[in-house]
Amino acid sequence: MxxxxxxxxxxxxxxxxxxxxxxxxxxxxxxxxxxxxxxxxxxxxxxxAGVIKRYVAVVDQDKAGLPVSVFASIKLERQREDELDRFAKAISRWPEIVECYLMTGQRDYLLRIVVKDLPAYEAFLKRTLTRLDGVASIESSFALSQVKHAQGLPIG
CATH class of the missing domain: 1.10.10.10 (Winged helix-like DNA-binding domain superfamily/Winged helix DNA-binding domain)
Structure with missing residues (x-):
């Protein structure tokens, strides 16, 4: 196009x-x-033209009962195309993962995971991420507060 x-x-x-x-x-x-x-x-x-992709309702994360944002850095055992594709396909099934980025640097992926509390994240981690073939390591960081979250792009 x-x-x-x-x-x-x-x-x-x-x-x-x-x-x-x-x-x-x-x-x-x-x-x-x-x-x-x-x-x-x-x-x-x-x-x-696809410039406007879709229209959505922006839901307040806290009021929806999902106040916890976890950023998980994922390192794969190997970075071959088929393994990257398999990982991307697997994580696309889980609604808790609201963002996923293929990264440069020490880690392969950065995920933002939204859950209701720490036990919910622990369950998600044990039942899903740790069971994925090809994952070498997972490093989790918890957001203490959201300082900025822009809904739109800086079109200017």
């Missing part, structure tokens, strides 16, 4: 939708200086 050109108006549209995806087309159009039809066309183009 060719690279999508995003102009200043598209950036304004994206910035507004990242803050409130429920904003009406009329309000969005007014904020970016267009009439509703051309504004809607731009939004559809951004969706079709």
């Amino acid at each position: 060719p690279e999508t050109k995003i102009d200043a108006i598209d950036r304004k549209i994206l910035a507004i939708l990242q803050q409130d995806a429920h904003t009406t087309m009329e309000k969005l159009a007014e904020a970016v200086g267009l009439s509703p039809s051309p504004c809607a066309r731009r939004v559809r183009n951004l969706e079709a």
